[in-house]
Each structure stands twice: as structure tokens, then as C-alpha cells.
Amino acid sequence: MKLDFNKMGGLVPAVVQDATSGEVLMVAFLNEEAFQKTLETRRMHYFSRSRNKLWMKGETSGHVQEVREVLIDCDEDTALFKVHQVGGAACHTGYNSCFYRRLESDGSLTQIKAERVFDPAQVYGS
Amino acid sequence: MKLDFNKMGGLVPAVVQDATSGEVLMVAFLNEEAFQKTLETRRMHYFSRSRNKLWMKGETSGHVQEVREVLIDCDEDTALFKVHQVGGAACHTGYNSCFYRRLESDGSLTQIKAERVFDPAQVYGS
Numbered sequence: 001m002k003l004d005f006n007k008m009g010g011l012v013p014a015v016v017q018d019a020t021s022g023e024v025l026m027v028a029f030l031n032e033e034a035f036q037k038t039l040e041t042r043r044m045h046y047f048s049r050s051r052n053k054l055w056m057k058g059e060t061s062g063h064v065q066e067v068r069e070v071l072i073d074c075d076e077d078t079a080l081f082k083v084h085q086v087g088g089a090a091c092h093t094g095y096n097s098c099f100y101r102r103l104e105s106d107g108s109l110t111q112i113k114a115e116r117v118f119d120p121a122q123v124y125g126s
Numbered sequence: 127m128k129l130d131f132n133k134m135g136g137l138v139p140a141v142v143q144d145a146t147s148g149e150v151l152m153v154a155f156l157n158e159e160a161f162q163k164t165l166e167t168r169r170m171h172y173f174s175r176s177r178n179k180l181w182m183k184g185e186t187s188g189h190v191q192e193v194r195e196v197l198i199d200c201d202e203d204t205a206l207f208k209v210h211q212v213g214g215a216a217c218h219t220g221y222n223s224c225f226y227r228r229l230e231s232d233g234s235l236t237q238i239k240a241e242r243v244f245d246p247a248q249v250y251g252s
Contacts, residue, residue, distance in 0.1 A: 001235050007175070013139045015150055022148035024141055027204045039231075049133070071225035072235060074217050078153045080225045091200050099197035099206045105165075109127050109198060 004077040005032050011047060012077055016090065018097075019068040019082035025090035026098040030079070042067045044081060061123045063087035089117035092124070130203040131158050137173060138203055142216065144223075145194040145208035151216035152224040156205070168193045170207060187249045189213035215243035218250070 003012055011029040018025055030038065031047040034054050038045045044057040044065035058064030069082040091098040094116030101109040129138055137155040144151055156164065157173040160180050164171045170183040170191035184190030195208040217224040220242030227235040 001229060001233055008134075013153055015141050015153060017150060024143060024150065024206050027139055027141060027153075027199065039229075070229040071238070072227050072229050073153065073224040074219050074221075074226070075224075078224075079229075080150055093200050095200075098199040098201075098204075100200070101198050103127060103165075103196040103198050103205075107127060112197070 001072060001076065003032075003035060003072070003079065004075070007077050011049075012079060014046075014078070015080045016044065016065065017080060017082050019084055023097055024099060025065075025083070025085060025096070035079070038067060038081070039070070044083060057090075058086065061087065061118075063089060063123075065090065087118065092120060094118045094120045094123070127198060127202065129158075129161060129198070129205065130201070133203050137175075138205060140172075140204070141206045142170065142191065143206060143208050145210055149223055150225060151191075151209070151211060151222070161205070164193060164207070165196070170209060183216075184212065187213065187244075189215060189244075189249075191216065213244065218246060220244045220246050220249070 005012055010031050013027060014030050015027055016025045028046045034045040034047045046055055046057060048055055064086050065083040067081055067083055071080040089096045095113045096117050100113040102112050104110055131138055136157050139153060140156050141153055142151045154172045160171040160173045172181055174181055190212050191209040193207055193209055197206040215222045221239045222243050226239040228238050230236055
């Protein structure tokens, strides 16, 4: 199997899902190197578009994502990773999932997570 | 709330998840018009990069996706839609999810869905 990195100029989108709860934790992008590193190490690696570099999730915080299962879509241009999230939170804001707000019909956002798992200032420094 | 359509040249990636089972059904892209149509009609609309046009999921097959909940990520550049999939299958191949194959450590793909929900030739014509 060869993932199609051409549709997005060298990147594929990845959905990261909690292997136990099924909750969607985040969406990020991988280039071919990040994909290979992820498969080799069984820890999620991404390509940062803003910093233009490869990074391993958890390299600063220690909150790595251990890969449990990799699923590939019909078009072979998207991957779904089922992971164990060390530290309990995937989002840099401290919430377990990046999707912690609901869009209401009036266009407002409602917070749907009661509590942060960690304090970002303590994990990443202020 | 204003979704950031600038990072990907007018598009945002969307994860579509079964509202009941939590299974990830597909990943696709929305432009601003598709996003507004989806919110207005509560049925998923996408932007096709290959056909360069807006389309409603199910416009050919009748298998529309009814939106139950919309979640927005921390960076406001990705949306997660929890849906009810009419007809039971989100994938044009007839499987309920586009992620019907697992990537094994030797690089091969294993089919993880036993059966198609529908026969694509019957739904879309041959």
C-alpha cells in the first residue's frame, strides 16, 4: 500500500481517535517522513505546516500518542490512527480532545468539556 | 465563530463520525459555501476537489448524512460532524465507513469489514 501524498502537495490528513473511547482527539497532517516514522516507532509524528518541520507529538510535553491501529480510507489519501494518549490530553489547550466546543445554530460556541486534563502553562511553560 | 478557510486555500477538512456508534465514517473537505449549506440544511455538503464543485452527500444515492452535532477544534480550522447516515453506508464502495482496511506492519492491507451495506453498481449504476 502506498498512501497518496500528491493530492495535498506532500501531505495527507490524519484523524486521531482514542482507541478505547472512540472519541476523535485531533486532526493533523503527515508528510511521507512523518508517516514512516509513525509506523516505525508506533508513536504519532506530524508535519507542522506553520513551522515547516517534522515533530513527534509529546516531544515537549511527554504526552506521546501510542499507535494501536492504523486504518486507510478507500482512496488511500487519508489515514485514521487509533491511539493511546499518554497523559490523557491530545490538545495543547489541556483538553483531552481538540474538539471541546460545539457550534450552536446561532453561530456561538458552547464549551462541552468540563475540565482541562492539564494546565498548559505547567506543561509547556508560560 | 468564523472557521479559518485560509490555511488550505479555501477549504477545511471535516471528520464525519457516526453519532450513535462513534465510528469515523469519512474525511472530506468543505469550502465556505459547503459549510453554510450544511449548517442551513443540516445535511452534509462538501466541496469536491476533483470535480471542483459543491455537492450534497447522497444527491445520487439518496444516502444523505443528517447532521446531529457540529464540533469545532481549538484552532478553528477543522470541523467534526456527528451524523446519522441514511442507508447505513458512507463510502461509495458500499462499506459503512471509508476506513474498512487496516494497515499491517508488513505494509499490507487487511479488510476489516465483513460485508458491504450496498452494492455500488446498484446504487450508482455501472
